[in-house]
Amino acid sequence: GAVVSQHPSWVICKSGTSVKIECRSLDFQATTMFWYRQFPKQSLMLMATSNEGSKATYEQGVEKDKFLINHASLTLSTLTVTSAHPEDSSFYICSASRETGNGYTFGSGTRLTVV
């Protein structure tokens, strides 16, 4: 089945620093990947849609200059949280699908803690 790898699994950073999270599709090419944020005991909220070779599409309320997304290849999308603040602490998770319209596979998630 489709495998999506996400790194790091957890990271602690100081306020004001930037953190990069990687999402890789290991056994398939993903033209589109999705980035979600999940606060404790809440549902998955779509942040942005990452499109290979073009700009990401951000959901309303998500700051594109703060959450930089790069999808430079068909197997890798990165999310960079710039100038992180404690309120950015959350579980970030990516997903991708081998075929558009089918059940997406999630990465293992990244728990970000900003201190």
Next chain:
Amino acid sequence: GENVEQHPSTLSVQEGDSAVIKCTYSDSASNYFPWYKQELGKRPQLIIDIRSNVGEKKDQRIAVTLNKTAKHFSLHITETQPEDSAVYFCAANYGQNFVFGPGTRLSVLP
């Protein structure tokens, strides 16, 4: 846009009993409905899905039913086991994206 509601938010059942989680969606164009199980601190895992051209799908102890006219779909778990305890999310496609329900925390009591 698409709006997905999910009930109940929490559900406790005795081991061996059945559990039912219900979701409704708003966009009649949605045609794919996956269900995910998320254990504490882990990624959501796809457990079953259904497309709009069928009304029911079953995989061992798990089944999903879909009523397109009423725009609702349900997850049924029979003979529940403690390892079924988790948060379950329903979802509906919206274009190439998915909108998730708020989740149901299922507790299976031994």
